[in-house]
Amino acid sequence: MRDKNFLIENNARHFWHPMAHPADMQSSPPIIVTKADGVHVEDVDGRRVLDGVGGLWCVNLGHSCEPVKKAIRDQLDIMPFFNAFRGTTNAPAIELSYALREFFAPEELTRSFFTSGGSDSVEVALRLARQYHKLRGEADRVKFISLKKAYHGTHFGGASVNGNVNFRRAYEPLLPGCFHIPCPWPYRNPFNESDPAKVAQLCASLLEDEIVFQGPDTVAAFIMEPVLGAGGVIPPHDSFMPMVREICTKHGVLLISDEVITGFGRAGAWTGARLYGVKPDLATIAKGLTNGYFPFGAVMISDHVRETFENNKSALGSIGSGYTYSAHPVGAAAAIAALSEMQRLNVADNAAARGAELIAALTALKDRFDIVGDVRGRGLMVCLELVSDRVKKTPISKPVIGKVFDAIYEAGVIVRVSGNNIIISPPLIVGPEHIAQIAEAVAAGLQAA
Numbered sequence: 001m002r003d004k005n006f007l008i009e010n011n012a013r014h015f016w017h018p019m020a021h022p023a024d025m026q027s028s029p030p031i032i033v034t035k036a037d038g039v040h041v042e043d044v045d046g047r048r049v050l051d052g053v054g055g056l057w058c059v060n061l062g063h064s065c066e067p068v069k070k071a072i073r074d075q076l077d078i079m080p081f082f083n084a085f086r087g088t089t090n091a092p093a094i095e096l097s098y099a100l101r102e103f104f105a106p107e108e109l110t111r112s113f114f115t116s117g118g119s120d121s122v123e124v125a126l127r128l129a130r131q132y133h134k135l136r137g138e139a140d141r142v143k144f145i146s147l148k149k150a151y152h153g154t155h156f157g158g159a160s161v162n163g164n165v166n167f168r169r170a171y172e173p174l175l176p177g178c179f180h181i182p183c184p185w186p187y188r189n190p191f192n193e194s195d196p197a198k199v200a201q202l203c204a205s206l207l208e209d210e211i212v213f214q215g216p217d218t219v220a221a222f223i224m225e226p227v228l229g230a231g232g233v234i235p236p237h238d239s240f241m242p243m244v245r246e247i248c249t250k251h252g253v254l255l256i257s258d259e260v261i262t263g264f265g266r267a268g269a270w271t272g273a274r275l276y277g278v279k280p281d282l283a284t285i286a287k288g289l290t291n292g293y294f295p296f297g298a299v300m301i302s303d304h305v306r307e308t309f310e311n312n313k314s315a316l317g318s319i320g321s322g323y324t325y326s327a328h329p330v331g332a333a334a335a336i337a338a339l340s341e342m343q344r345l346n347v348a349d350n351a352a353a354r355g356a357e358l359i360a361a362l363t364a365l366k367d368r369f370d371i372v373g374d375v376r377g378r379g380l381m382v383c384l385e386l387v388s389d390r391v392k393k394t395p396i397s398k399p400v401i402g403k404v405f406d407a408i409y410e411a412g413v414i415v416r417v418s419g420n421n422i423i424i425s426p427p428l429i430v431g432p433e434h435i436a437q438i439a440e441a442v443a444a445g446l447q448a449a
């Protein structure tokens with residue numbers, strides 16, 4: 001690696017950062033992270049901080065997960081790459097598909113389609129949904145419905161079902177036939193309603209209303225995150241996803257559960273859908289699947305969707321989606337090891353317990369700091385929404401939240417700022433002592449506002 005001066009000198013000069021303005025990155029260069037171990041990361045100045053971000057909702061087993069690292073090293077030695085397009089396959093991909101089928105048995109998701117990440121998985125799920133209906137002779141079912149505030153990656157299909165203007169506006173026109181309903185968010189919603197169950201009911205009614213308005217025979221799928229992540233950590237009331245399931249089934253609309261964040265324990269259950277006892281028709285996974293160590297994802301396919309494809313012998317049943325790195329042997333090897341390690345450590349239960357502690361500790365800060373408008377979360381997906389006026393819920397300004405971030409970092413924890421939200425999603429192996437450290441650092445950050 002080049003020396004520290006070289007890194008500082010060239011920081012943000014020669015590559016554009018995702019989800020950032022290139023000019024901003026040049027005027028306030030990003031923190032250069034140089035090392036990571038366990039639940040900590042270290043910057044170029046040697047400052048070691050607790051990783052309150054989990055890499056980016058993905059390093060669920062921390063940065064020193066030897067079984068995953070070893071699986072990657074070993075597979076690189078055995079066979080670094082060969083494609084899995086029609087005609088060839090590889091051992092780790094076969095083994096992983098078997099393991100995923102077992103893992104997703106409660107959801108009855110029996111087939112995998114491998115991708116290179118979350119956006120790819122969403123894209124393929126949307127495509128498979130349309131294809132499924134065509135195979136069943138319902139070629140008009142091409143529309144998609146999703147939630148405002150949702151995040152489904154940045155491919156054109158994913159951006160089209162995204163519910164946040166920041167990821168849409170510069171790239172319009174997006175895919176035609178995509179429609180959005182309000183998300184079940186008790187803190188902010190168009191109904192002026194704060195009861196989570198009522199908000200859920202209202203949003204579910206609007207979903208049905210939209211399906212009927214569009215014509216059910218024109219709607220391919222509804223896609224949702226079981227707990228909305230990047231849009232500001234919004235956990236719907238427990239009744240919401242089951243109601244959605246019922247409405248989708250009633251109208252023949254496929255339900256796609258976007259489990260890219262919630263897929264492997266992060267929300268306190270092994271999958272987001274399992275939190276609510278729901279069986280989706282398709283599910284998208286990535287991130288924690290390889291513990292973030294290798295770009296890899298999958299679409300999981302329910303048995304009835306599987307049957308429709310596998311029983312149709314026409315050319316239309318062939319999967320016209322695929323990436324060079326679909327079923328990448330190194331990614332598949334990493335995933336096999338990560339799956340087994342996540343289950344061995346039972347990270348879902350730890351996420352539920354530690355998440356409850358974190359939410360309680362942060363909620364207590366509401367009494368001390370007026371700028372905390374809302375604290376919400378589920379498992380180790382947690383958010384503090386900061387406001388300059390609690391009654392009007394005015395979002396705090398960018399410079400103030402920047403100060404809060406800096407002070408939290410000074411206090412030894414890295415978190416993520418998104419709009420007026422502080423988002424916290426540490427590795428799922430954190431202990432109570434780490435939760436206490438995060439809460440103390442956040443208090444120091446709020447003090448500095």
Ligand SMILES: Cc1ncc(COP(=O)(O)O)c(C=O)c1O
Pocket residue numbers: 117118119120122151152153154225229230258259260261286287
């Ligand atoms: C719910 C959800 N879907 C899709 C994506 C896109 O995944 P990727 O960034 O791997 O393309 C993300 C990324 O954060 C996500 O949170």
